[in-house]
Amino acid sequence: MKTVLLLNPPLYFDNGQPKSLDVSFPPLGLLYLASYINKNSSIFKAKIIDIGQEKKPLDDLIKAIKKTKPYVIGITSMTPQLQGATELAKQLKKHLKEIPIFLGGPHVSADPDFINRHSSLFDYAITGEGEITFLESLNKIYKNNKLPLTQKSTPPLKLDDLPYPDKTLIKRKNYKKTESMMFSRGCPFHCYYCSRPSISHLVRYRSSENLIAEIKSCYPYCHGDISFQDDTFTMNSKNVIDFCKKIIKQKLKISWDCNTRIDLVDKKILTLMKKAGCRQINFGIESGNERVRKEIIHKGNFTNKDIKKVFDYCKNLKIKIACYFMIGHPTETKKELNDTKKMILNSKIDILGLSIPTPFPGSALYDISLKEGIISPKIIDNFSQKKLGVGYSGIYPVYIPKQLGREYLYGFLKQVNRKFYLNAKTIFNRLLKDLISPKQLKNDFKDFISLIINGVSSRKPYIKK
Numbered sequence: 001m002k003t004v005l006l007l008n009p010p011l012y013f014d015n016g017q018p019k020s021l022d023v024s025f026p027p028l029g030l031l032y033l034a035s036y037i038n039k040n041s042s043i044f045k046a047k048i049i050d051i052g053q054e055k056k057p058l059d060d061l062i063k064a065i066k067k068t069k070p071y072v073i074g075i076t077s078m079t080p081q082l083q084g085a086t087e088l089a090k091q092l093k094k095h096l097k098e099i100p101i102f103l104g105g106p107h108v109s110a111d112p113d114f115i116n117r118h119s120s121l122f123d124y125a126i127t128g129e130g131e132i133t134f135l136e137s138l139n140k141i142y143k144n145n146k147l148p149l150t151q152k153s154t155p156p157l158k159l160d161d162l163p164y165p166d167k168t169l170i171k172r173k174n175y176k177k178t179e180s181m182m183f184s185r186g187c188p189f190h191c192y193y194c195s196r197p198s199i200s201h202l203v204r205y206r207s208s209e210n211l212i213a214e215i216k217s218c219y220p221y222c223h224g225d226i227s228f229q230d231d232t233f234t235m236n237s238k239n240v241i242d243f244c245k246k247i248i249k250q251k252l253k254i255s256w257d258c259n260t261r262i263d264l265v266d267k268k269i270l271t272l273m274k275k276a277g278c279r280q281i282n283f284g285i286e287s288g289n290e291r292v293r294k295e296i297i298h299k300g301n302f303t304n305k306d307i308k309k310v311f312d313y314c315k316n317l318k319i320k321i322a323c324y325f326m327i328g329h330p331t332e333t334k335k336e337l338n339d340t341k342k343m344i345l346n347s348k349i350d351i352l353g354l355s356i357p358t359p360f361p362g363s364a365l366y367d368i369s370l371k372e373g374i375i376s377p378k379i380i381d382n383f384s385q386k387k388l389g390v391g392y393s394g395i396y397p398v399y400i401p402k403q404l405g406r407e408y409l410y411g412f413l414k415q416v417n418r419k420f421y422l423n424a425k426t427i428f429n430r431l432l433k434d435l436i437s438p439k440q441l442k443n444d445f446k447d448f449i450s451l452i453i454n455g456v457s458s459r460k461p462y463i464k465k
Contacts (some may be wrong), residue, residue, distance in 0.1 A: 001042075001043060001045040001069050002043055002045070002071035002072075002138075002139070003044075003046075003047060003069060003071055004044045004045065004046045004047070004063060004070065004071075004072050004073075004402055005072070005073050005074070005214060005454065006030045006033060006034055006048045006049075006069040006074045006076070007051060007073065007074065007075045007076070007084045007088065007232075008027040008030055008048070008049070008051060008052065008076055010036070010051050010052035010081070010084040010085035010387075011080055011081055011083065011084050011391065012084045012087070012388065012390060012391050013081035013084060013087050013416065013424060015408075016057045016058040016059055017055075017057055017058075017082075017131070018052050018055060018058070018061075019052075019391065020050050020052030020085065021392070021393075023050065023052045023175075024026070024175060024419060025175060025180045026165075026180065027048065027050050027076070027170075028165060028171050028182070028229060029105065030074075030165065031048065031165030031167070031169060031170070032165050033046070033074070033130060033134060033160060034046035034048055034166065034169050035162075035163040035164065035165050035166040035169070035181065036067050036131040036132075036135065036162060036163060037134070037135055037138070038150060038166065038288065039163040040241070041135060041138070043138075043139070043399075044071070044072075044135075044138055047089030047169065048169045048170055049061070049064070049326065050337055051084070052084075053172070053174060054173075054174075058091060058325060058454050059260060061088075061162065062091055062092070062095050062303070063097070064214075065092070066095065066096065066302065067362075068070075068146060070096070070099055070102050071095075071099070071134035072099065072101075072138060072141065073099055073100070073101045073102070074102040074134065074440060075088060075101060075102070075103055075104070075105075076105035077091060077103065077104075077105045077107050077108070077260070078103050078106045078107055079104060079107045079111075079360050079396075080396065081107070082325050082380070082383060082384035083390070083391070085388055086104070086118065086121060086384045087120055089101055089118075089119060089121035092121070093121060100122070100123045100124065100141060100239055101123050101124075102122070102123065102124045102126060102137070103115060103124070103125045104126065106195065106199075107361070108126075108127055108197075109128050109199045109233065110198050110360065110361045110363075111361035111362065111380060112127050112401060114380065115150050116149065117464045118381075118384075118441075123149075124137065124148075124149060124151070125150045125151070126151050126153050127150065127151070127199070128152060128153035128155055128200060129153055129155040129185065129200075130153045131153075131156055131162065132153065132154045132155075133152075133154050134150075134153075134385070135150055137151065137220055152268035154417075155185070155200065155202060156204075158204075159184075159185065159204050159205065159210070159399075160210040161204055164218075165415055166346055167305060172221065176225050177221065177222050177223070178222060178228070179215075179221070179222035179224045179225065179226050180227050180228075180229050181211070181214060181215070181226055181228055181229065182229050182230055182232070183206055183228055183233060183243065183341075184203060184204060184206070184232075184235060184239075185203070185204050185209055185230075186200060186201065186203035186229045186231070187203065187232055187235075188201045188203055188205060188235075189232070189261075189298070190298050190302075191284070191286075191297055191298055191299055192297055192298055192363065193286075193357050193358070193359075193360075193363055193365045195295070195325065195360050195361060195363045196231065196362075197237065197362070197364075198361075198362035198363070199362065199364075202383045203236075204233055205236055205239045208239070208242045208243040208246050209246070209359060210342045211243060212247065213245060213253075221462075224252070224254035224277070225254075225255050226254055226255070226256035226257075227256065227257050228256060228257065228258040228259070230259060231259065232259065232260050232261060232264060233258035234258075234264045234265055234269060235264060237264070238433060240269060240273070241269060241272060242275055243276070244272040244275065245272070245276075246277050247276040247277065248435050251381075252277075253274070253276040253277065254336075255277050255279045256278055256279065257278070257279060257281065257282060257320075257322075258278065258282065259281075259284070260295050261283065261299075261308050261442075262285070262300070262302040263300045264463065265313075266310075266313075268350075270310075270313050270314060270317055270319065271317060273319070274318070276333040278319055279319065280320055280321075280322055280351075281314060281320070282322040282323075282351075283310075283321065283322070283324070284323075285307065285323050285327065286299050286324065286325060286326050287299075287329060287332070287336070287339070287340050287409050288304065288325070288339040288340035288342060289329075289332070289336040289339040289340065290303060290304060291327050292331075292332050292336050292337055296329045296331060297326075297329060297405075298364075302371075304358065305343040306371075307343070307347075309449075311347055311348070311349070312336065319404075320350040320443045321347075321348075321349045321350050321351070322351035322352075322353065323347075323350070323351070323352060323353065323449070324353040324355070325340055325343075325353070325354050326355050326357050326405060327340060327355075327356060327357045327411045327416075328357055328367075328398070328400060329357060329399075329401070329436065330368055330401060331403070332401060332403075332404065332448060334404065335409075337404070339416065341412070341416050344450075345419055345420060352420050352421070354413060356399065356409065356413065357398065357399040358396065359375055359397065361375070361380060368399075369399055370398075374397065374400065375397055379397065383395070383396055416465075
C-alpha cells in the first residue's frame with residue numbers, strides 16, 4: 001500500500017529543534033483525516049507524525065520521513081505554525097523532490113492565495129474539511145490525473161459516517177489522558193476576530209448514539225474524561241439534551257468540558273449538562289462592555305445581566321466557569337476596558353484567558369488592521385519567512401488601538417492577570433490540583449514566575465524571548 005504521511009508542524013524550528021506552545025492534545029484534524037483514508041482506501045495507508053510532540057530535530061525528522069517512503073505528504077498548519085510548515089516544506093523539497101506535498105488546515109482555508117505565493121514549496125492545497133476531497137485527490141494522483149493547485153473541499157454532511165479518530169496512529173500515552181472529541185462541526189456566527197466565517201457557516205451534528213459509542217470505545221484509557229472541541233457545543237439544544245439524557249439513562253460516568261455562548265444556555269440545559277457530567281464550560285465573553293461586545297465584536301445580544309444570571313446558574317450547579325476576554329478592541333476606551341476588568345475580578349470565574357486581539361487572515365479584524373496600517377499586505381509572507389523574527393511569541397503582531405497605545409494596554413493586561421491569578425485562593429487551588437497531578441506542577445510553577453515577572457502566562461504570545 002502507498003504511504004500517505006500527514007505532518008503536524010511545530011510553530012517553528014530553532015536551529016533545527018522544533019518549538020511549540022501546547023502539545024498536550026493529539027492533532028484531532030489529522031486523526032480524522034488519516035482514519036478516513038485508512039477506512040475507505042485499499043490503495044493508501046495514512047500515518048501521522050506530530051513533530052512538536054515528538055520533539056524530533058529536523059535532520060532526524062527528514063531521515064525518519066525518508067524511511068517511510070511516502071507516496072504523498074500532507075502538512076496541516078494554523079497561521080502561528082507557518083514558520084514551521086514552510087521550513088519543513090523547504091527541507092522536504094530538498095531531500096524528497098518528487099514527492100507531492102499538500103497543504104491544508106485553518107491558515108490556507110482562510111488565505112487560499114497562500115499556495116499561489118508559495119507554489120515552490122507546496123504542490124497542492126485543500127481548504128476546509130479535507131477528508132473526502134483529499135482521498136479523491138490521492139486517487140486522481142494514483143491514476144495520473146491532473147489536479148488544480150487549490151481545491152475547496154466537499155465537507156462531510158453525515159458526521160456519523162466518519163470513522164472515529166484512530167489513536168493507534170499516534171503515541172497516545174505521551175498526551176493528556178483527557179480525550180478530545182467533537183459532537184459537531186461548524187459555526188454560524190461572525191465574531192470579528194475569527195477567520196471561520198470566511199471558510200464555512202455550515203453546522204452539522206453527530207447523533208448522540210454515535211458520540212456515546214466513541215466515548216465508550218476510548219473509556220479504558222481516558223476513564224470518561226472528555227474535552228469537547230466544538231466551536232459552540234450547545235448550538236442545537238435539542239441534540240445536547242438528547243445526548244445528556246442518554247448519558248444519564250445509561251449511567252455512564254463521564255466528566256467533560258465544552259465551549260459555548262451565554263445566549264445558548266439556560267437553567268434547564270445547564271442542570272441537565274451537570275447531571276450528565278459537565279464539569280466546566282468555556283465561555284467566550286470577549287468584553288465586559290455591552291457596546292463593544294455588540295457593535296465591534298458582533299458577539300450576540302446578551303447583556304451583562306444575562307452573563308451574571310448564567311454565571312450564577314453555573315456556580316449553584318458547581319460547574320466551573322472559564323472565560324475568554326480580549327482587551328484592545330477597535331474604538332474601545334479606557335472606561336470600557338475597566339468594565340472588562342470589573343467583570344473579570346468580580347464575577348468569581350474560575351479560569352481566565354485574557355488576550356489582545358490578533359489579526360488573522362479571513363477575519364474582519366485582519367481587514368481592519370490592514371486599513372489602519374497596523375499590518376502590511378505582506379505580513380503573512382514576511383512572518384512565514386522569518387523576516388519579522390524567529391518564532392511566534394512577540395513576533396506576530398497584535399492589534400493595538402491608537403487611542404490606548406501599547407504601553408497602556410500591556411500594563412493593563414499584566415495588572416488584571418496578576419490580580420486574578422496571584423491571590424491566596426487561586427494559588428491554593430492550583431497547589432491542590434498539582435498534588436493530584438504532579439506533571440502539571442512544573443508548568444504551573446513556570447506560569448507563576450512568568451506572571452510575577454511578565455504579567456502573563458509563560459505560554460502567552462505577547463512577550464519577546
